[in-house]
Amino acid sequence: MPDNVLEIKGITKKFGGLTALSKLDLEVEQGSIHAIIGPNGSGKTTFFNVITGLYVPDEGSVIFCGKDVTGTVPYKMARLGMGRTFQTIFLFKQMTVLENVLIGLQSESEYKLINNMIMTPKRQLYEKELHEKAYELLAFVGLYDQRNDIACNLPYGKQRLLEVARAMGINPKIILLDEPAAGMNPQETSELIERVKNIRNKYNMTVLIIEHDMKLVMQLADTITCLDHGSVIACGNPKIVTKDSKVVEAYLGIVGEKDTIEYNKVD
């Protein structure tokens, strides 16, 4: 088993004349919680989109569990064990909470037509197993009681949790969370912190997380990588990275007061 579940080597991604990511390197250690921070527009979400196969990088490679997976399409990436949530919520809006999680859980399915057209006892058993796993995941994120609600009727914070549960459903080796705490109140955020810890501790998934809330990042992360203008400006132990002058400058320069204050408090 390689130590690094994910290795990014020299990724460059351009959109027209704009370089969104330039020669970006990153290593994510197996079993760690790795946070990516950086000002708005620094390329964090683009980076996630390259890792998960939505964008093919212009240069560089993505190594996942020791295999080069550069340019693999998203659904295959998911089947290899890469789960993700989205910055702008992308739930299956008209489906129930339970069904959203079931979609994640059935990620390995090949959808053979015959198996899907006739309800055999074998399929019933399979569905029952899927449902039980889904109930467990829903209990984990605290949405079990709302399991039969339509997803788009959930409050915002809970929609984010549902995205997490859905991504966990594909039983990923690594789960990529894109600003999971956005739109959550302080209590929801502190619950989220516990849950993310448990994603690693209980479910043994490596966590790669994009987050603006520095309090959350400091409480969770084993390693922090800071991006600015599409490249890594600092990487390593949270305590050290947050003191890095380049990081402070990037944040002070661009993000604004609120983040800085929170970040000073932690420090």
Added chain:
Amino acid sequence: MQIGFSDILQIIVGGLAMGCVYSLVALGYTITYNSLRVINFAQGDMFMLGAVFGLTIYLNFGGYYFISLIFAGLGAALVGMIIERIIFRTLRNSPPLNLIIATIGVSIVIRALAQIIWGSQAMSFPPVFGSSPVKIGPIVIMPSYLWIIGIAFVSILLLTFFFKKTLTGKAMLATAQHRDAASIMGINIFKSDSLAASISAGLGGIGGVLVGPIFFVETEMGAIAGLKGFAAAVLGGFGSVPGAIVGGVILGLAENFSASFISSAYRDAVAFLILIGVLVFKPNGILGKKIMRV
């Protein structure tokens, strides 16, 4: 069959004339889409309404073609305005399929009403452009083709002037770009919508009056004209005004050439083959700039 140079020129002129008509219909789709984000499947029926209005006015009010042309265009524009007011404004936030079907429903109603009023028989326009061909150098051309090209050209010029030079036109462009911002700037966006719908319908109507004298006028003529106008808009790059014009002209030429050289039976299929080919291989069309999310 021997096809000489003059025949080819004739095919080109005929294709250009039909192409100009498709351009007018295509412009209707484009303007409605840019302003209202609606693909109006009743656009073809505006074309039909133009033709029947034009014929009625021509026959009952002394036989002045240009007066019938203008009033038929205005009549179609009025219908367009009514549709916008009743249907589009109500369904602004509905899913695309619902809107598509609603406009198709409108199209059915218009067609059926027209059938009651004008009957389902094909009617013919008197030969207003004169029936004797004109000789220009080596080629012999029906004068109607020249009139169609000329009138369509003038309509497009007037339209360009309206959008580029008048305040109302500029306000409409602003609304098309960003509704909320335009609204904040004090532009009456409902007025813009209303105008967009009526201009679109009016252009379709003018197209209908133009082809009236060369084809038969019937209440079913809107369906195929609507689809071809759409194909033209897609070919040029959906949402692009110059694209709609270029698309229409290319479609008209392609149709006329394939009808002359391949088979006239599949004349109508050319439009759809082009449509699908463009959608699959070059979804932004010839002049479309960016991929649109629809």
Added chain:
Amino acid sequence: MKKIADLLTLKKPSIIWIIILVTIPFVVKSVYYLHLMNYVLILIILTLGLNLLTGFTGQISIGHAGFYGIGAYVSAYLSVTMGLSFWIAFPISGIITAFIGYLIGKPILKLKGAYLSIASIGIGEITRLVLINWTKVTHGAEGFKGIPSPVFFGIAIDNDLKYYYLLVPIVIIIYFLINSLIDSEAGRAFRAIRDEEIAAEFMGINVAKMKLMSFIISSFLAGIAGSLLAHMDGYLSPFSFSFTQSVSFLMMILAGGLGYKWGPIIGVFLLTFAKEWFRFFNEYQLIIYGLMLVLIIMFMPKGIYGSFKEIFLKLMRRRNEDAR
């Protein structure tokens, strides 16, 4: 109340519906209405497929009359020109239509939303033009005549009553297969694609493959519906597979309830019979039809079944709350 709810939502495959279907000819003696019923059953087969594609997978097709026509003409050609029996022509027409659906679907399903719907119009129109102009095979504008009735163990299924009993089992089987598919994990994947295509892709669903699957199934069903129409009427006119026809299929599922299992069934019944009843209004028939459509979309966007189901569920919830 619970029983009615089960019946309405079809939680349990209900034997009652089957019994009703089987006994209809004993109640409805009119040959005219029976013929209409047969027509309804054929359209149910087609719209079940279209609802799978448009209602559950979110891919709009306004060209299904094309597939309906292909199925009908393939079946006619196989049975008349090649002299094959209905029982061979029927499945083959479905398979060939599905294959054509595969060839067409592969490129055009890349398109989204309104673009796809327009490409599908093009496909439908091209099919119609081929049916009119490929005279050698289709007999062109004069139509395809003399398509034989199916023969079942020596009994010719040559009147509406017999044809009705040929259609009923086919419809029931297809209904249960399609609904079982919708309830399966594949059905969940279809709905996921409808709701949020990008997220579906990231959840390990091969979106392109699933869309194609849905498209192929719906073209297969349109194909066999066409075959059944050909052998019922014995005559095909290329003009009946028009754009208007494609639109009317969509109207049916929309009026009934897009994305509801019962949507197509209710929609087909309603629009077919409404069209017939409005015949009394003669020339106003189409106007009423068009207005009805516009009104349903404006005031009942979930269709008749969808709206009633919602009202019913609300009532049930209120009852449950009162009981507590």
